[in-house]
Amino acid sequence: MRVIDFLTQTIRIAIPYLFAAAGGVIAERSGVVSLALEGFMLSGAFTAALGAYFSGNVWTGVLCGIAGGLLFGLIHAVASIRYRADQIVVGIAINLLVVGLTRFFLRLAFESSSNSPRIAGLDTHGGLGHPLIWIGLLVIPVLTWVVYRTPFGLRVRAAGEHPEAAATLGVTVSRIRYVAVAVSGMLAGLGGTYLALDQHQFTDGMTAGRGFIALAAVIFGRWDPMRAGLACLLFAAAETLQIQLQGTQAIPSQFVQMIPYALTIVALAGVVGRSTAPAALGRAD
Amino acid sequence: MTETLSPPPPPPLSAASPERVTGDRAHHLEEALLPPLVALLIALIAGDALILIFGQSPGPVYRLLLEGTWGNWYGFGQVLYKATTLAFTGLAISLGLRAGLFNIGAEGQLAAGGFGAAITGLLLPASVPSMVVAVLAMAAAAGGGGVVGWVPGALKARFGAHEVITTIMLNFIVLALLNWIVAAHVHVPETLHTPEMHGGSLARLADISARFHGSAANLTILLALAAAVLTGWWLFRTRAGYDLRAAGLQPDAAEYGGIRVRSVWVRAMMMSGAIAGLGGVNYVLGYKHYYEEGFAGGSGFLGIAVALVGRNHPLGVVLAALFFATLSQGGLAIHALVPKQMVEVLQGIVILAVAAAVPEVRRLLQATRREDER
Numbered sequence: 001m002r003v004i005d006f007l008t009q010t011i012r013i014a015i016p017y018l019f020a021a022a023g024g025v026i027a028e029r030s031g032v033v034s035l036a037l038e039g040f041m042l043s044g045a046f047t048a049a050l051g052a053y054f055s056g057n058v059w060t061g062v063l064c065g066i067a068g069g070l071l072f073g074l075i076h077a078v079a080s081i082r083y084r085a086d087q088i089v090v091g092i093a094i095n096l097l098v099v100g101l102t103r104f105f106l107r108l109a110f111e112s113s114s115n116s117p118r119i120a121g122l123d124t125h126g127g128l129g130h131p132l133i134w135i136g137l138l139v140i141p142v143l144t145w146v147v148y149r150t151p152f153g154l155r156v157r158a159a160g161e162h163p164e165a166a167a168t169l170g171v172t173v174s175r176i177r178y179v180a181v182a183v184s185g186m187l188a189g190l191g192g193t194y195l196a197l198d199q200h201q202f203t204d205g206m207t208a209g210r211g212f213i214a215l216a217a218v219i220f221g222r223w224d225p226m227r228a229g230l231a232c233l234l235f236a237a238a239e240t241l242q243i244q245l246q247g248t249q250a251i252p253s254q255f256v257q258m259i260p261y262a263l264t265i266v267a268l269a270g271v272v273g274r275s276t277a278p279a280a281l282g283r284a285d
Numbered sequence: 286m287t288e289t290l291s292p293p294p295p296p297p298l299s300a301a302s303p304e305r306v307t308g309d310r311a312h313h314l315e316e317a318l319l320p321p322l323v324a325l326l327i328a329l330i331a332g333d334a335l336i337l338i339f340g341q342s343p344g345p346v347y348r349l350l351l352e353g354t355w356g357n358w359y360g361f362g363q364v365l366y367k368a369t370t371l372a373f374t375g376l377a378i379s380l381g382l383r384a385g386l387f388n389i390g391a392e393g394q395l396a397a398g399g400f401g402a403a404i405t406g407l408l409l410p411a412s413v414p415s416m417v418v419a420v421l422a423m424a425a426a427a428g429g430g431g432v433v434g435w436v437p438g439a440l441k442a443r444f445g446a447h448e449v450i451t452t453i454m455l456n457f458i459v460l461a462l463l464n465w466i467v468a469a470h471v472h473v474p475e476t477l478h479t480p481e482m483h484g485g486s487l488a489r490l491a492d493i494s495a496r497f498h499g500s501a502a503n504l505t506i507l508l509a510l511a512a513a514v515l516t517g518w519w520l521f522r523t524r525a526g527y528d529l530r531a532a533g534l535q536p537d538a539a540e541y542g543g544i545r546v547r548s549v550w551v552r553a554m555m556m557s558g559a560i561a562g563l564g565g566v567n568y569v570l571g572y573k574h575y576y577e578e579g580f581a582g583g584s585g586f587l588g589i590a591v592a593l594v595g596r597n598h599p600l601g602v603v604l605a606a607l608f609f610a611t612l613s614q615g616g617l618a619i620h621a622l623v624p625k626q627m628v629e630v631l632q633g634i635v636i637l638a639v640a641a642a643v644p645e646v647r648r649l650l651q652a653t654r655r656e657d658e659r
Contacts, residue, residue: 033449035449035453075637078641079637079640079641080641083641083642083644083645084644085637085640085641085644086640088387088389088449089589089593089636089640090637090640090641092389092586092589092636093590093633093634093636093637093640094633094637095633096583096586096587096590096629096632096633096636097630097633097634097636097637098633099629099633100626100627100628100629100630100631100632100633101630101633103624103626103629104335104624104626104627104629104630107624107626108338108339108624113624113626209457212453212454212457215450215453216454219450252465252469254461254462254464254465254468255461255465257457257461258457258458258461258462261454261455261457261458262454262458264450264454265440265446265450265451265454265455265458268440268444268446268447268450268451269440269443269444269446270444270445270446277447
């Protein structure tokens with residue numbers, strides 16, 4: 001039974017990573033740097049909590065969470081595609097902005113500086129019995145199919161690898177990137193939504209770096225959806241192990257926290273197979 | 286003159302404007318003033334909106350913000366204190382940007398610097414003169430930050446690993462490592478900080494003039510100003526500084542001109558990290574005399590905003606540091622009327638505005654100018 005518990009907990013921890021990493025893959029494959037996953041997730045978590053609180057309905061919360069991620073995805077897209085602002089700066093600005101906005105509106109909506117009241121949530125009692133979890137598990141296979149087997153996926157990859165060639169063939173690169181970044185916002189927003197609904201409330205800064213772990217999974221997975229998904233599961237398994245070992249003092253928790261980041265640096269340095277970014281990643285045109 | 290059909294692409298971040306040969310003073314001035322003015326304007330508009338959302342009127346809020354910062358000696362001291370740390374991180378990031386490198390690791394470098402200073406102060410016996418402790422602790426701060434900066438520089442030079450990703454990842458690694466060291470080995474029970482240093486503390490401004498009573502401003506501010514002057518001199522008046530800027534503007538051309546761009550990268554990241562690490566002196570030697578988990582508190586990230594608004598120029602960085610420090614201290618002053626988180630929103634909006642609106646406004650200005658010339 002311990003194995004089943006372990007796998008269940010790993011999947012539950014992996015769900016937000018899977019959503020956000022899927023968003024990261026699609027944005028980066030289209031050529032837009034995805035440093036704002038953390039901000040998308042946090043905004044999604046907050047709007048999901050707002051929606052679920054004021055409607056009392058989980059699925060309204062889910063829709064609001066998607067909308068919250070979408071809003072900042074669009075801001076990211078407009079700033080970095082329409083205004084050709086530096087994508088790295090835009091990503092960091094959005095992360096800071098969302099931290100501030102969620103705190104501001106937390107005060108405004110709930111008169112609290114730390115958390116929302118209890119909201120309708122997933123009520124899975126530690127199990128996997130909720131459609132949102134199944135959607136989270138399906139998002140990577142679906143994304144793999146979209147990226148490699150559909151015309152849209154081909155255009156996304158073309159926009160990220162060779163935008164000039166794509167443009168020559170009649171693909172509107174900026175439009176493809178708009179869609180990709182918007183979808184990435186929605187997916188990461190869903191990841192945040194899952195966090196808020198799972199914990200039955202929004203707490204200040206509740207994403208706690210998960211957007212960056214998802215980014216690490218994208219890079220560690222070499223920008224491939226399936227590998228990124230596996231990286232999410234690996235990172236989640238490490239976290240689960242740390243939680244289950246708590247109290248035994250086998251490994252200090254801080255070292256387990258480092259695993260995703262250290263592996264990403266190792267992957268980037270090319271020690272075990274080189275991790276190469278899409279060729280046009282971060283370029284304005 | 287060559288007329289192009291589409292406006293030229295905006296220059297990359299690293300190619301800060303003063304570099305461009307224009308010879309036109311008015312143009313120079315416009316380049317320098319545009320970002321802060323756009324930032325201020327957009328911050329004011331967004332601030333108004335937030336204040337109105339919260340059901341207050343903007344006038345009294347802004348008055349409170351100014352009174353609480355530049356209107357009394359305590360508030361002014363706090364602004365100076367916060368600006369000191371931001372000046373260091375802003376300088377660090379702008380030095381990296383001059384070399385064409387985006388150092389997002391200032392947060393971890395700042396923490397490592399503060400840790401280095403605090404540990405040095407703890408390890409040295411109490412018999413060592415305080416002056417000596419202070420100097421050694423500063424060296425340790427620069428060293429700690431420098432090592433953390435060196436890693437991504439070396440990874441980029443050796444393996445081509447992108448410094449943006451490695452610095453982000455290193456932030457998490459360094460902070461987790463420091464947390465572990467403090468928690469497992471050197472913390473004062475029931476706290477998240479190390480014991481107080483035996484010596485080496487820097488005088489506060491309040492010790493010199495009682496008017497600053499209660500504020501954390503201290504002599505580190507002189508160190509920050511010296512760092513700004515030295516960085517400017519080094520960048521614009523020395524051979525090594527020229528190499529660095531050349532590598533940032535045109536790496537291929539620089540390489541062809543005999544500059545070893547890879548070693549410039551390593552040196553630039555190390556220096557950038559060292560400057561950010563020195564920022565830790567402000568908190569550790571100047572204020573608390575110990576290292577505490579989370580003392581960096583986002584100053585490393587806000588340094589990116591400072592470098593952007595300050596146009597990567599040391600003078601601009603110092604002024605931008607004062608601007609952002611005024612905002613954060615001002616947040617506390619207005620808290621009675623509007624949540625202090627408003628200023629965090631404004632900081633994010635200012636960065637977005639400078640990144641997105643400044644190139645756009647510049648394009649518009651250029652377009653009107655071309656119209657005029659016809």
